[in-house]
Amino acid sequence: MKFAYKFSNLLGSVYRKGNLLFTPDGNSVLSPVGNRVTVFDLKNNRSETLQIEGRMNITCIALSPDGCTFIAVCEDGEALLCSLVSRTVLHTYHFHAPIHAVRFSPDGRKFAVTRESKVLVFHAPGKSREYNPFVLYRTFYGPYDETNCLDWTSDSSAFCVGSKDMNTRVYGARRFSNLIVYSMSGHNDEIAGAYFEENSLDLYTISANGRLNVWECDTDLDGLKPYEAPDEEQKQTKLHTYKEARGEGAGFSKITSTAFHKHTHILVTGFQDGVFFLHEMPDFNLIHSLSISDQSIASIEINKSGDWIAFGCGGLGQLLVWEWQSETYVLKQQGHYNNMNCVVYSPDGQHLATGGDDGKVKVWNTSSGFCFVTFTEHLAAITGVIFNQKGQVVLSSSLDGTVRAFDLNRYRNFRTFTSPRPCQFSCLTIDPSGDIVCAGALDSFEIFVWSMQTGRLLEVLAGHEGPVSSLSFSPSQELLASGSWDKTVKLWDVFENKGARETLNIMSDVLSVTFRPDGGELAVSSLNAQISFWDPQLAKQVGSIEGRHDIGYSRKEQEKITAKKAFNTVCYSADGQCVLAAGRSKNVCIYSVANQMLIKKFEISCNMSFDGMEEFLDRRKMTEFGSLALVDTEEGKDVSLPGVKKGDMSSRHWKPEVRVSCVQFSPTGRAWAATTTEGLLIYSLDSTLVFDPFDLEMDITPSNVKSTLAKGEYSTALMLSFRLNEQSLIQEVMENIPIPDVEVIINNLPDIYVDKLMAYVATAIESTAHIEFYLIWARQLLMQHGPRCDHNKYSLQYLLSLGRCKRKFVTQVGSDSGLDQEEEEGSSSEAELAMESLSDSDSDLLMDNT
Template identity: 70%
Template sequence: MKFAYKFSNLLGSVYRKGNVLFTPDGNSVISPVGNRISIFDLRNNKSETLPIETQMNITCMALSPDGYTLIVVNESGEALLCSLISKSILHSYHFHRPIHQIKFSPDGKKFAVTREDKIMLFHAPGKTREFNPFVLQRTFYGAYDETVCIDWTTDSRVLCVGSKDMNTRVYGAQHFKNLVVYSMGGHRDAIVGSFFEANSLDLYSISQCGHLCVYECDTDLDGLIPYKPTRTDEQEDNKDKKLSKTDENTEGKILYKRLAKHSFKDCRPEGSSYPRVTSVDYHKSTHILVTGFLDGSFFLHEMPDFNLIHSLNISEQSIASVRFNNTGDWIALACSGLGQLLVWEWQSETYVLKQQGHFNNMTCLAYSPDGQHLVTGGDDAKVKVWNTSSGFCFVTFNEHLGGVTGVIFTQNGQVVLTSSLDGTVRAFDLNRYRNFRTFTSPRPVQFSCITVDNSGDIVCAGGLDVFEIFVWSMQTGRLLEVLAGHEGPVSSLSFSPKQSLLASGSWDKSVKLWDVFENKGAKENMIVNSDVLAVVFRPDGEEIAVSTLDAQITFWNAQNVVQTGSLEGRHDLGYSRKEIDKITAKKSSFGKAFNTICYSADGKCLLAAGQSKNVCIYSIQDQILMKKFEISCNMSFDGMEEFLDKKKMTEWGSLSLVDQGEGDEQGQSLSLPGVKKGDMSSRHWKPEVRVSCIRFSPTGRSWAATTTEGMLIYSLDQNLVFDPYDLEIEITPVNVRKKLFEKEYSTALILSFRLNESNLIQEVLESIPYSDIDVISENLPEIYVDKLLNYLASGIESSAHIQFYLKWTNKLLMCHGPKLKQRSQKIMTTLRSMQKNITRKYDDIGKLCDHNRYSMDYIIALSKSKRKHTQDADDSESESEASRSDDECVGEVLKEVGDASSEDENFMSNFMDTE
């Protein structure tokens, strides 16, 4: 159970490629992030990444109308049927070809798939009882190039398909006498989107060159005649004769007429460059069309008159996907070049969601002391702060001009310190969200690492090109000292948690210990066998772990500087081979090592990771590997396989060594430096899987790693684990409730913890009267105190009974404080988790109270002003009528504002009485 960490969330990356979707209620956005799926709950301000992975990056998704099942397709054409209820994979199906779009019918009984120049129509899974969920019903032909887009009529009987052959075709999902297939041209470029009108066969088609055609059908949906085969047709054995007989009668066939042809170029100012259309969506009930372009702009038009509503630019990169929610109020816009996801409310012109990951690789991360926040730095010179509970980034700092190499929180959690290759160390205030201090060196230096002491007064940073350590004062911002002695770049710094001891590791194969307050020279010098990559102190400050270039981790006693142990981790990293490597995976592993290491919260284990897909957890006492986590199975990354794929080997060598140009969709687009828009020299590459930084949460419940695909968070999942304690046969939920009914609250609470069901514990705990908390807390056995504190720590986060839970917490800590202090190391995780959740509740309620206080002050001031105006205007009125009470004035103001509910009036009267 100690190492039962499971994938919890993916931060730092909100979108990669593919189409975004809204849930049927319109409150959540489903976004593909590499080979994973993230769901952003816009109402509750939460984000969640499903524990589902595909073998390659996801290119398209389709959600059933009931919102229960999701079909995702990756780059190789593998489709996964996923359940959003159980969050698991139900079935897999391989199309063996890339899929551009997949879409369910409005009634949820069928779904259509674009595969090469064909349209495949399947029965929707779950609607009928069959062993194979993917049952092919029909296949439509006729296109001369790849099909790219699909749309259904509202009755799910007809679908239209756009193709790269510049034509839009209408197919009947069932046999009709007057509709077999209808093809419409009129475009000069590939079709991007085609859409039916609501309850009609009229449709719109949009091409990449920016032309929109409006087609009108002479037949309604009710005018489609189902085909009923005659008896003579049933007796015919020749298939060609059947087709000839059905084609003989051409009378009564539906006909389309092009009413108008519009161009998006007319909506742009004269002389401006005209980009290509990349994505489009149409909301049928509101008749609003949204169109995304290659330059990051998007248009909103009212159809069918093509009236321009909005013309905005949100990015400098291409908009890869746009999507309306069910009401048509919100529009989701995704940009793959910047990893950007926006939800925009077009009527009020406000952002509902605005998230963007790091443009380049994330290089470093750090937890706040309470575990509530995470800060990350990347090669894009940005520093982002994330909320671990919601999964959202709430502030981004852009002050750095070069790649960020190190981030760290001060002990109070209010300041973030960062080091960068631009030659500055910056301090950011998380209360005012500003850069309040900038530390520089006398000469330009590229800083490679950073650390701060426990008091937050001393800031140290190591140089990459001058081999020195710079020490500043946080209070004054002045440079105090320059520590010289290393003969190579300083790779890592770490302050001791207990004393003023600084450890520095360098590429000169040495680790030096400095006393920054007393001696100017190095206090101790530890020589290792290879270049030092990472140095870290144990949480108690008694031990130092050093990772070197030869894939070894050595442990040293911090007091007498004696080596106490070592780990050989070369084979634990795993073997992997890049596509362009000309040596074997076993040979290439000699150049890999642990680039980042971190102690667990209790100091008994060590996490280590590097240029590999594996994260290793070692037991320090036993010096063995306890568990290995594989962070990704995404084959779109380089360095995932041990052996090269034989299918990619030719007589001239590997196909990966051949430049396949811009048409290759296997890698990411890489633009030339300095080019922001319209780069025609982009080339493709496959990112290599690696872990750049790993950190353990102070609460001990989770750890985070910055990887190629984002920041992965692994945590202990308690909800799905049944772990009874001292269970007996007579301990049942019925007996627990019986004791509760008999008002034996202490016994019922103990029995519920022995059964260890969360719902039952909550029922018993919240049924205990408020007045009995003191007595039960004092007489509770010691072993159940720890269990109750652990439950309260998690319950405070989600419960609405804040005072009730805080009363329990306060009484337990007051009654059992001395005994808890003796075993503080065992329950440190629980106490940190409790502190994190209480702090979060305190901040949330504090903001709400501040907002209410300002609102009350405004209402009272407005009421007094109105009363004074009334007294001046009505001198002839009686004194009793002129001197109305504050309650009446406040009530009138609330009534004018529209908030004069009964609860507000009662609250206001109570407030005025207290005044």
């Protein structure tokens, strides 16, 4: 079994904080999710979380006009320059202060950053051959308080900055004689948005209390004069206020985000109560208004055409894309806005079901990364989810005292299981046939057994002396295993109603139990960070793993000593040779059952915005009064209330703790999922074709490759496309090569490109409509470079031997039955249909490979 699992995707979280961005083509949305960035492809209905991590949560992002690079800035001011093509971090720069806004100039030559009360303008990375991508051009001063927002003019000659000091200032990006800085007041609240009109210096400013000011400039963009002498005539502006957007005074919501589309003159304002307005400027005509949430709208962005508007609501983790002309949703996604507790794969591995503290059960598509159905019938936190054998029903247990069954064909709750006395269910399982449903209780220490067909309660299994923490049915036997905090694991024969068959004594409280896929072994995780393995037939322990040091140490900010860690969840791999274990830590461990040793450890996050990331006491935070985290400060960082473990309105301060609540292997073993504080993380062995250039030079560009192809230099163009390794470019080059030239090109292809061409052809054959064209490429590759297929020689040898055996069998049957020569040849030809489909050269090639 391979263990080279890599981060593949992040589900269950679609937006946290920061600003949203559309790609230049308007088909994709970039959304910051914690310390990562997710790209939602609206055209192909797919989502992808980039393998880019910041040290803390990302608060603002900026995309270059060409759509190739973007800048992501974290809470502490760390900026990551990333490539959207290769999905990698190119450079890191630290501003050493929180950043509120970052924006590229329209010409892509500069970008501006609002830092404290200053504005920093940098040369855009990649536009000049500098060793340091972040080259400071100039620092602009003037505001008396923090700067909130900024916008560039259409020709990138000037920019405006809105500040908390209720003023908006216009700066010249270059030295002009009639524009140095111009300050405009008139608002009585902080500036929420400031925007230039298209091809003009006219300005719109919006304050947080709902006041809109329109500023008309008597100088055009062409009227800005380059700097010549210090006594030139200065720029003059005049103010014209049309009317207030929402009025002034108490009772109206506060503006939390704004966006302006310059070409269509559409202004979008989002409010604290989840309402947004669309106005046509400069006449301020109300076009549309809608309430999309009961939480404040944190970010708004409009795509290039002005048809789609993206909204982000951080309070509930919502991401919406609204087409305002047809008044329809293009995208409507919401993650679990509280902790995610459990996850399970469907039997075919195509879907994932999750349950969270918000009482919702969500079903996700693993290929697209989108949630396609949400069940909200539960009234309390979800503690367990499971699919039935066919994958058409998902069951969930909850602290509200119910177990519910949901139909994935009609999307309805068709069965509800309850107990005679109200109790809180902590775990759930279903037998392999799908007829028996079992749930364990926290308060009554009992296990309830229901019939899936009738919904009736069949049996109540009593015997545990503590809360039931985990249940698992044996896949091969009529056996139910239950783990409890009373330090025992009981094996029940549910169908014979004879009570507990065996009781296994564990050294500590049991947190998780699970059977091996063949039912021959039982893995038990306990509070002392041990995983013990038991033979369920003999009730005998056959092995154990000590994981105290593997799970890692973590210390919360307000903890004086390191907390005790353990594996809260354990899962077998598909072949049963390994177990996946995780708990209240940032580490996920894979162990070999046979060798009882650690094979690989995965660190799920490096986000320092979470609590519990530090392994040791940070002495830099120690003061004469103790740890700084245990001292109330005047900056709003109050010490949290005792016992607060999740965000609520009563907590003075809450910082989420990094933890893994559930892990699950996919049925194929090619991937595994983990519900974490960040969301649902998917790690996979299958990697898609990404930008992975090699032997790259400055003159190797897509335009040069296309020009080489147009000249008829097909072999050179093909090799250049593989050096860039962009899938669309390789496809364009290959499909423009004439068929008669294929054999010559492959014959003269250097060996370094043969493997890459083979891999691409194998991938393309599965999805292309030009199947015959790619089969010609595949045949020529096998003819010219057949010995490279040594890893398939045993399969080919088996196919050949199977053909010989069948041929011999048909010949023998024909001779025994007295068939004449023609009938025998006809029967033999039917048996050798697969062999005859190959030419003589192909058969010789197969023989050579074997």
